[in-house]
Amino acid sequence: MTNEGDIRRFRIRLERPEGTFTFDARSDEYLLYSMIDAGIETPYICEQGWCLACAARLVSGNVDRSDALTVYPQDAEAGFLLLCSTKPCSDLVLMLDERQTRRDMMQHRIEHNQLARAYPPGARLRFRRGRAKARVDACTRSATGTRTDEPATSAQMGLIGSKPK
Numbered sequence: 241m242t243n244e245g246d247i248r249r250f251r252i253r254l255e256r257p258e259g260t261f262t263f264d265a266r267s268d269e270y271l272l273y274s275m276i277d278a279g280i281e282t283p284y285i286c287e288q289g290w291c292l293a294c295a296a297r298l299v300s301g302n303v304d305r306s307d308a309l310t311v312y313p314q315d316a317e318a319g320f321l322l323l324c325s326t327k328p329c330s331d332l333v334l335m336l337d338e339r340q341t342r343r344d345m346m347q348h349r350i351e352h353n354q355l356a357r358a359y360p361p362g363a364r365l366r367f368r369r370g371r372a373k374a375r376v377d378a379c380t381r382s383a384t385g386t387r388t389d390e391p392a393t394s395a396q397m398g399l400i401g402s403k404p405k
Contacts, residue, residue: 272323289325295345301332
């Protein structure tokens with residue numbers, strides 16, 4: 241782990257059938273984008289923590305899963321996480337088989353009757369896609385930039401403002 245002001249960097253080891261990869265991830269960024277920045281390809285679709293395309297297993301370390309649209313305590317207990325909506329809170333070891341991990345997580349959710357068929361109540365207010373925005377760091381509860389854990393205003397969502405010329 242290294243520190244850059246309020247932002248921390250963690251060492252991530254990713255174990256895949258084709259080999260082991262190591263990359264650094266910032267505490268304020270989702271693991272998926274840290275992987276992409278490191279040149280590691282992996283499947284993803286929704287970028288919201290919904291579709292399970294980027295499912296992985298947490299072997300060791302601590303993470304913040306709070307940004308996923310559908311996150312269940314049973315997923316964490318079974319060691320599952322979604323790369324598109326999980327931030328590191330420590331150095332990590334992850335396992336990812338692009339086909340099998342997604343199947344395993346889907347089967348786990350079927351067995352626990354946790355298939356998401358609609359957005360959870362209030363989830364549309366938290367809609368986001370893509371890279372993390374600076375906000376209160378859930379790992380340390382310290383400010384890492386502008387708070388975005390409050391509902392977005394119409395102007396922030398681009399619903400109000402100047403029209404394109």
